[in-house]
Amino acid sequence: MSEHIVSVRVYITIFLALLVGTALTVAAAFFDFPWRLNTIVALTIAVAKATLVVLYFMHVRYSARLVWVIVASALFWMGILFAFTFSDYFTRHWLSTGY
């Protein structure tokens, strides 16, 4: 069996990192950052936490290439969903006709 077994050490490290990330995101929420940085900081921490879960808890780092392709395809289609919808909604006010 060529299956990679992730060590307990790695699991504990990731678990602690996720807890730190949660504490960070709560702390950051009470700071009044300029512009939309509050949202950007919150999303960056969330993406970092999700990446740790996907790579280590879900073993993607040690999985077959095909799994990487499948995960990437999900992100790609999510990108289409958001990009095309936003490009519609956030440009509507450019027209004087309204909606």
Next chain:
Amino acid sequence: MIESHATTQEVHGHRALQHHFENMEQQREAGTIGMWVFLVTEIMFFGGMFLAYALYRNMFPAAFASASNHLDITLGAVNTGVLILSSFTMAMAVYFTQVGKQRPQIIALVLTLILGLAFLGIKAVEYHEKYTDRLIPGHLIPGASFGPAVQEHDQPMDAHKLHLLPGATLKQVEMFYWIYFAMTGMHALHMIIGAGLLIFLIIWSMKGRFDPEYHGPVEVVGLYWHFVDIVWIFLFPLLYLLGRHFEH
């Protein structure tokens, strides 16, 4: 012919090997990939709701911040911790199955189930608070349609009253709560399904069904459980934390 088949089984076969797979490794990998394809559909399903959230939050920023500030940040944060811990115990369950330790494997699965139920319990407490504060949107609950008390500026602060930021209306706050209940409700439904799957895993592992060669079901349920955890990792900051910095 039957004889030669039996011989092949004895040499290469594991009792759990299905006839359409070459060996256990191929079987496990096919299962993992199948689960990932399902998770892609799940990502798109939740993605649609995150999109709705993003659009309405952009339309009604003040109302979304006001409504979000009414959520219980402590319960939300504790639940995030509970879910992360449950993901850790789930990962440990997979690990103990891979190294063939049955007792720790069962303990890890039971702990995961308990933590999952604890999450749902805390969620239920939160839902009940929203119910008593009349924040269930529309007329979903007969006799308790949406109609929270609004905090007036000249009155003492009341945690059960909704504090509206300038520019927010109750109708827009109701929109936030539709999205809040749709997303957390769907997430909770996934947790309930996950808890059901865990019960099956616990029964099967007590029967000694899994070993280092055959643990596809534990691995696959693990993937599902971690996915549900990831959804919450995004829901928590987006629903609970978005308006806190306006309060200062």
